[in-house]
Amino acid sequence: xxxxxxxxxxxxxxxxxxxxxxxxxLGTEVFKANNAFEALDLMKDYMPDVTVTDLHMPEKNGxxxxxxxxxxxxxxRFIILTGYDEFDYVRKALxxxxxxxxxxxxxxxxxxxxxxxxxxxxxxxxDQECSGHAKRILxxxxxxxxxxxxxxxxxxxxxxxxxxxxxxxxxxxxxxFVSYLNAFRIKEAxxxxxxxxxLSVNVIGKKVGFxxxxxxxxxxxxxxxxxxxxxxxxxxxxxxxxGGGTSGGFSQ
Numbered sequence: 001x002x003x004x005x006x007x008x009x010x011x012x013x014x015x016x017x018x019x020x021x022x023x024x025x026l027g028t029e030v031f032k033a034n035n036a037f038e039a040l041d042l043m044k045d046y047m048p049d050v051t052v053t054d055l056h057m058p059e060k061n062g063x064x065x066x067x068x069x070x071x072x073x074x075x076x077r078f079i080i081l082t083g084y085d086e087f088d089y090v091r092k093a094l095x096x097x098x099x100x101x102x103x104x105x106x107x108x109x110x111x112x113x114x115x116x117x118x119x120x121x122x123x124x125x126x127d128q129e130c131s132g133h134a135k136r137i138l139x140x141x142x143x144x145x146x147x148x149x150x151x152x153x154x155x156x157x158x159x160x161x162x163x164x165x166x167x168x169x170x171x172x173x174x175x176x177f178v179s180y181l182n183a184f185r186i187k188e189a190x191x192x193x194x195x196x197x198x199l200s201v202n203v204i205g206k207k208v209g210f211x212x213x214x215x216x217x218x219x220x221x222x223x224x225x226x227x228x229x230x231x232x233x234x235x236x237x238x239x240x241x242x243g244g245g246t247s248g249g250f251s252q
Contacts, residue, residue: 001024004031004043005053007054008057017032019106019108020111023108025115035059036068039053047135072143074135079100079102134172140158146185151166185208
């Protein structure tokens with residue numbers, strides 16, 4: 001099991017590393033980060049099974065870290081630590097879907113029981129390795145979708161066979177790699193068409209990874225039923241109908 005601990009106070013962070021290292025099941029790897037940004041970078045390399053995070057951190061708090069990690073497929077289990085015994089925080093934590101919510105200072109026995117339970121819920125080693133590969137590949141794809149991506153490129157980067165990656169994509173997403181990549185690119189293109197009206201359709205196509213404007217139009221129409229230009233015009237018409245001028249945005 002891999003555990004990432006995040007806290008912006010060095011003394012507390014080192015104390016947590018010591019306590020959790022002693023309380024965690026045998027063979028657990030423990031990593032630490034001083035803030036949410038450092039945590040997200042570490043997640044890309046180590047794909048933790050669970051992240052133990054403080055809530056109150058500067059620039060990006062614990063809830064924002066959880067949201068960013070989940071959006072990028074970097075971690076889906078979280079334990080929140082905070083010194084604030086307030087119901088609103090507990091309620092928000094539960095709505096966020098965290099594993100548990102613990103108050104500082106943490107109880108060693110309590111965290112030991114919690115980590116043991118999580119360890120038992122983890123898939124077998126073979127399934128875990130497969131899941132780890134899938135998370136890394138999906139995270140990389142979502143972050144670099146605008147680049148020239150291919151199965152061969154991913155295979156070289158991840159040190160895996162292209163056929164393995166192809167099968168893994170189909171198993172995890174239900175789609176082929178190309179279908180998943182194109183769908184993600186079109187989703188981003190739709191956002192830009194509505195929010196960046198000063199950019200031409202051709203420029204937006206290139207921004208999301210389509211060098212050929214005709215291919216971009218073809219793929220966009222396949223996924224949305226209309227051309228990029230028509231999609232933008234529809235958004236403008238909706239904005240004008242609502243009295244919002246040209247400000248109407250797209251969210252997904």
